[in-house]
Amino acid sequence: MADWSERATSCWGKLQGNETMHLPLVRHLQDAGDVMRALWAQQPRNVRRLFAESLGGEDAACAFVCFLASVHDLGKASQHFAFKAYPAGRPDVADAMRANGLDVPLHVDRPRGHALLGQAHLVDWLARRYAADPLKAQHLGGIVGGHHGSNPTDTELVDARIALRQEPPGWAEVRDEIMDVFATRSGAEAYLEQWLSKPIPVEVQVLTIGLVIMADWIASDEYLFPYGPPEADRAERALAKLNLPGAWSPVESAGDPDELLRSRFPRLGPTARLNAMQREMVRVAEEMETPGLLLLEAPMGSGKTEDALLAAEILAQRFGLGGVFVGLPTMATSNPMFARVKHWLDHVPSDGVTSVNLAHSKAGLNDEFAGLMPWARTAPAIYDDEVGTREAAATVHAWFLGRKKGMLANHVIGTIDQALFAGLKAKHVVLRHLGLATKVVIIDEVHAADSYMRTYLKRVLTWLGRYGTPVILMSATLPPSQREELLRAYADGRTGKVQLPTTDGYPVIHAVDDAGATAVGVELEGNDVHVALTTIDDGMDSLVTEVGQRIEDGGCVGVICNTVARAQEVFDVLSRRLDCEVVLLHSRFLAPHRAAREADLVRRLGPSGDKRPDQIVVVGTQVLEQSLDIDFDLMITDLAPVDLMLQRIGRLHRHDRSRPKGLERPECLIRGVDDWFTDPPEFPGGAERIYGRDSLLRSAAIVEDTSSVAIPRDIPTLVARAYQITPDVPEAWGAAAREATKVASCDQSSKVRRAGDFLLDDPRRKSNLNALINGPASDPDDSHGYRQVRDSEDSLEVIVVVDDGDGYRVPDDVGPYSGGSIGYSTPEGPLARALAACTLALPHSLSGMWIVDRVIDELEAAVDVSAWQASPWLKGQLALAVSPEGVGELAGRRIVYDLSHGLIVESEQKAIRQ
Template identity: 30%
Template sequence: MGLALQGHHGSFVVPCKRVDDGSASINELWKQLRLQVVEELLRFFQMDIWKQQDFPDHSTFGMLLSGITVLADWIASSEAFFGGDIPDWHQAKQKNFEVLALQFLDQVGLSGKKPINAEMTEEDSFLRFWRHLHLPSLRPLQALCEQIARSEKTGGLAIIEAPMGEGKSEAGIYLLNCWVAGSGGDGMYVALPTAATANQMYSRVQELLSNQGTEKGLRLVHGMAWLLDLQKQYWEEDEREDWFRPKKRALLAPYGVGTVDQAMLAAMRVKFGCLRLLGLAGKGLLIDEVHAYDTYMNTIIDQLLAWCGHLSIPVVLLSATLPVKRRKQLLEAYGGDVIEGAVNQQYPLVTVAVDAKTCEFPVLPSRPNQEYNLRMLPGALENAEAIVNAVLDWADAHDSGCAGVVVNTVYMAQQVFRKLKKLHRKGRLPSDVELLLYHARFTAGRRKAIEDKVLRWLDKGSLQDPARRPKRAVLVATQVVEQSLDIDFDVLFTELAPIDLLLQRIGRLWRHERPRRLNHAESKANVSIFAPEIAERFYWGKTGAVYEPLVLLKTLAVLQKRNQFQLPQDFRPLIESVYDDEIANVPDEWLYSLASVREEYRKNQVEQQQRARESLYPKPLKSELAVTPIFAVNEEVSEGEVSSHLHAVTRIGSETRSVLAVPKDEWERVGQGLVSHEQLHHWMKYHVSLPEKWLSGCELPALKPYRQWSVMPMHPGSPSFWEGTSKGGNVIRIEYDDELGFRLGKEEPNATSL
């Protein structure tokens, strides 16, 4: 208990053994002081004398006690609570602060209100839960989740595997809320892979809660949430209403939508990580696109699931492309034991683990198989000229349609878009073709505008309003389009990627049931894949720095034998043929390349697992609160900071630095002195994360008093630009415009995806 209470300072530092110097007087004084404190607490709270209790799960008790202590300490120290000077406890007693405390908890949403759908009956069906969507009927997956919710009242872990467009999100949220209600909890956290997908999901959950009358308790939780929160301007909110805004207590909000990183931090050795676990306790956790993470992130997610299992937190995981082996790992992580079986190859599939019992429920897809024509283009991977020529051939043959061109790096996306734009100006690409570039290296304000335009063009709303969808368009994009965005292409061009991610991209092709595909005589959707030259040794270029070459090689081996496939029928065979441990699909002449990439893959897996484990709390144990040997904790990476060995990071890869690319005249006019809250809020539209190596150790001015934020003053021009000097004395130039985004002045390739 002492260790748990000590954690309220932010870390579990193993106490040193007290050296008994034989001074009886000191030991007696210390004993008397402790007894005095206990007596004072008993008198103040009018309690009977405390009796020692035994706890069936020491890890659960210890972490929750530590989290509650932090929460109580922070509330009692808050000016928002007391409205002025903080009194001592005798004054608090006299001023009836117990009533004020209850009012405060109710105001910020911690009073234990009923969860949505708390009174689940036969009449309160899935359709009633989602009544604002006006669904005509249930899809098979949704009907199955309704049955599971009625048979398993308190819940456990559910893994929902189904194709894109089957209503997984609605099914998962419904099931999770039924389980939360059945277990007596309230609230949920919906975790997504990126801030962009979180923003889109936030609107959907906000609409749900609004129709359920509980919208006030919803928070958007990611690094840029305070800029994009749709409820109010951040600085205009009442401090009590906005009590959950600081990142360390954001998960305490009854309902949250954000990035998976925020949930992962609950299992990591960061300051006040116990508070994040407390925030998840008593509510449910949904993780979307659970296939989309690397070994490093999966190691952390597994540990998070272990703590969720111990805390009886209901969890729902969603994926369209989850390998069987990974499904089994997730089940074992949550349950704590080796799962026998759990190798069902059927698809779609819902797997439920409750009270150490695992059940698998195959389900029919709602739509018949869709056939896809597959065309491999060897030598076109990272070849902007070949990619552009393929798009031109399509444009020449079709006088209508919306094409998606998905590449693996921002650099390649910019190169392809620039060439298409040049041909567009010259008339080689018809003038009625609209062009748009979408990646993560725009300023925050511009990226949001582009995202809105993409959705206006290509989302389901264009079914009801066809004028929103261009007659002819080409969207050049990176991986930002492959996860959780409900958009629909008429034709798809994509660089080679791991099979599960390729299938995610293909899931944006003919996604919506449009009355007709304009001028499409073919009965199948067409996919062109830009592959490397087929050779004894493969050159993967920058794509090999973004994705594991072994997975790329096995994906290529599977796809080169096909000229078509059917989905969802082929989902499982395609994924398993790449992610199993066999090499039967790899041609003999590729074995030399296979041997080298297999060894590199194995080393990378071990390194990523080891690095992740260094930042994790130990696995929960029923017998003790096992936090040893933890002598210190890591800080979280704040916006504007560069990650280092002193920080716990939820993702690894190319280091980035968050900067504010403020126009130079604005910076000189406003930024030299103290920057107000309102000004900082205004400048957040200039936020961007850039590769750290671009800046080469350059010193950037910091905002006062917000010194975690670096400013990159942009000189006016077309494009605008910033120049600095590296530690080595070299001049660095970074350019920006709203059409291409940020780029190095020398146009050097960079292996940063997204």
């Protein structure tokens, strides 16, 4: 470190506990700058282009990020940091600084953070060296001030400047030396006047903080950058050990679009062809002049996933994106999507191996994802029927498994929450922005986001528009008002106000880019499917009669209920009174049991049809309306909002096959109304709590005057009618409907206001980063952090264990460790993972605010899980013990778990009677 004064080299950057070694500050800063240079070279073209356009070219952009990474810990050259050597037990380090003329006190009253101090000094240095306007200087200073994940306020910066002026001589000179040396080394010296002459876009500032944090974390890894004497090629050696993959770079594919489909999705078969919608989607992606948003509205089962992935590959190749993010409504829908996206990636020609990540709280329990872990890979990751075994195009890299790093992998599949978190005013949110900005962002079933979630989604879309990040949104049943909200949110960030086209077409592709907004209608091949709608009484006798009569000659029937308790009741009745197989599926099964049921249903009722039973009734909840590719001969559903009923109808006659006698024509029977003949009709309390009276009244009105629907032609008309401002209902319902609409409007306004408490600032109203992230949102990576982007109370999750009298064991039929003894010590890794899979979310009746404390107390008293705290799989979890027969008690309620019903929570009165 010959370029440095002895005073500068005496400042410490990192200590090794009570050991004798430490890392000088200037060496850590140099490490960070060297790491940044390598990271910058790996950034996808879209990020490098954004920076180059804003900062004066590629060389200037590289100098910018390397300079700021090199000075990120500038504030450690201060009394406020240096004195910490004493409480850390390293007076030798403090003595070395003292010997070089730097006053190191034994204590500092109210020490300021080094990121805050670094920002204050950098702004001061720019003013002295370059006569910089203070506001423009903050555009660079805020990057240093935010490198720990949050940004100081203007008031804090004033206080920091005062604190720095009160330091004795020497410290400011060291900080100036650091600034001067790294301005020269990074090449920033040649560009600083230019950068300070005009505003640096806030999106560049945010992404730079993300890159600086990455560089700092890598340079702080003692395994990669050991303490002790410096060695030659230090950064090069470290980065070779780390071996981070570069940006995804799909090879341009030319030729027949049908061949593109077959080569990317070989499981579709050698004769597969693009349908009209897919062909149009490919064309629109190929002809977009600039990166933009594509909103695809098309019927259920029409190939939207393949659509989106083909378009994502084209957009990534054309505009230089480094990966994809695919967001789904739930963990249960994310898991099968992970397998689909992984298979697609393995068939996209690209340069080098990239990284993939499954992003949700239970990702480690996904067997396919777990099999891609670095320590689990023992063989080539894929087998292709045509080319034999070969290395996978995307695999899991250990670095991206670390806390807060998951979104930085090249490809991420997870819940929509992972994207919505980028709209939170939460610490380290810049890493989520960096992760999303470098990818083509795909969000499926976007209609599932309620008004609370859409508040975050719209803000994220505005930021993505600023970044120029391509976005693909998909839905089969999107209300027109929501479509407009989403298109405008992206346009606000990308191009400002645009004239949105009006169209009644369906399917339809809306596109927004720098050229404006367009809508392209598509004619689907084939005829509409005409589905008869029939209302039936809600009584069990009526249900049994309808099902029994209609499947006399065979048939596969789906019965969808709005609540778990209702589905369990229907299952019990049908199981007793029908002479056929009856299966129940809902969210209160242990994850392995639910996954096995879903896989079995797809195998028997899916597109292949090889194992299709002659007679079966599948009773389920909303889990049947999302993502499962299953096909029923007859659908029976509780009344629900129209868009969700259409999703359910999408599982009716979904595939082209012969049908049993009497079920040749698709029909949907609608129940779940206490009395169809009252004005207005009355609904079960559970349905009203979930969906609200307003949407149920609107849906009931449509059902009452609609004897059949044509799928897909009628989908947009019905959805638009259900969501229009004034409810279209019979005159006799008018007063009740208006009151319900008023209540729903107030509730929606309340949701939006609550979401605003945690909402990240609009990029159009932010010029610098001061106070950008210092709000009330907690860390999304913490337990239950996802609740901040969903308007719901925390559910209480428990691990189910079996108490057999001699101790506890793992439940049956959950995998290799089924029935295994748990013991009283910390469970080993595989056993702990098996236990972690046996989780259930308790219903609201046992997790509501009025009862949750009592429930937790009882759970903690019943099963001692103190040994679990040493296991990363089980730490912080609670256990619910049941007998070998699956029976337990909690808060005065009898609880039963069995393989047929899942979790049953009986009422307190019933438990007392028994």
